[in-house]
Amino acid sequence: MIRRFRTGRTILALMLREMSTRYGRSPGGYLWAVLEPIGGILILAVGFSLLLRSPPLGNNFVLFYATGFVPFTLYQNISDAVARALNFSRPLLQYPVVTWADAVIARFVLNALTGILVGYIVLFGVLMLAETRAVLDMDDILTAFGLALLLGLSIGMLNCVLLGLIDAWGQIWSIVTRPLFLASGVLFLFEDLPSGAQNILWYNPLFHILGLLRAGFYPTYDASYVSEIYVVGFSLVTLFMGTVLLRRYHRAILTR
Structure with a gap:
């Protein structure tokens, strides 16, 4: 019981430290966490509204791109934050009371709460301010x-190990995932792709997540390709690998 209480206090302290470091030193603080995705969505909506008569789904460009941009950004921010958890808390990890798991959990929880809040503000702000004719399915959402x-945590855990053991992994990962924004369905629907591209991109778990969220906002959209079991299985396998490797190599990473 005492150990759990001490772990909870440690995680909370790490979260408060990151909040003050990340948001407390810049003008606007948390406001930028909301303005950044809103700006990206508006730019996409305005740009494609000039090129297309109607969005690929529904009648509102802002909602269509918001339902792709928000979950993609949520995954990306959590993955990046967890991947750098050990480096971010390296000075504090020299104390016996602070463990690598505390650092990972603190960054995950803080960024998850922030991402969910931002997603709620953006998506439901669009619903309130625009004529979208959306019918919400909260189970899918x-x-x-x-x-x-889950996917952000799992990829972040694995990358946390690889970043700590392989000096060039950050550059390699950046190059490999650079097309991910386009290859995850933020700008288009899975059904609009040729069959050859569908057969390849189906294995991208983000495509399933974005399709499921859009099905939660568009009652006429049948995202039949979505497999929640595949996303969970992919994430759990990756999470298991990252956890095992972190437990085995966290000391080596911290002493590099």
Whole structure:
């Protein structure tokens, strides 16, 4: 019981430290966490509205791109934050009371709460301010957010090990994932792709998450390709690998 209480206090302290470091030193603080995705969505919506008569789904460009941009950004921010958890808390990890798991959990929880809040503000702000004719399916919406959190945690855990052991991994990962924004369905639907591209991109778990979230906002959209079991299985395998490797190599990473 005492150990659990001490772990909880440590995680909370790490979260407060990151909040003050990341948001407390810049003008606007948390406001930028909301303005950044809103700006990206508006730029996409305005740009494509000049090129297309109607969005690929529904009648509102802002909602269509918001339902792709929000879960993608949620996954990306959590993955990046967890991947750098050991480096971010390296000075504090020299104390016996602070463990690598505390550092990972603190960054995950803080960024998850921030991402969920931002997603809620953006998506429901669009619903309130625009004529979207959306009919919400909260089961699909909450499941999509949960899968994005799980996937971000799992990829972040594995990358945390690889970044600590391989000096060039950050550059390699950046190059490999640079097309991910386009290859995850933020700008288009899975059904609009040729069959050859569908056969390849189906294995991208983000495509399933984005499709599931859009199904939660568009009642006429049947995302039949979505497999929640595949996303969960992919995430759990990756999470298991990252956890085992971190437990084995965290000391070596901290002493590099």
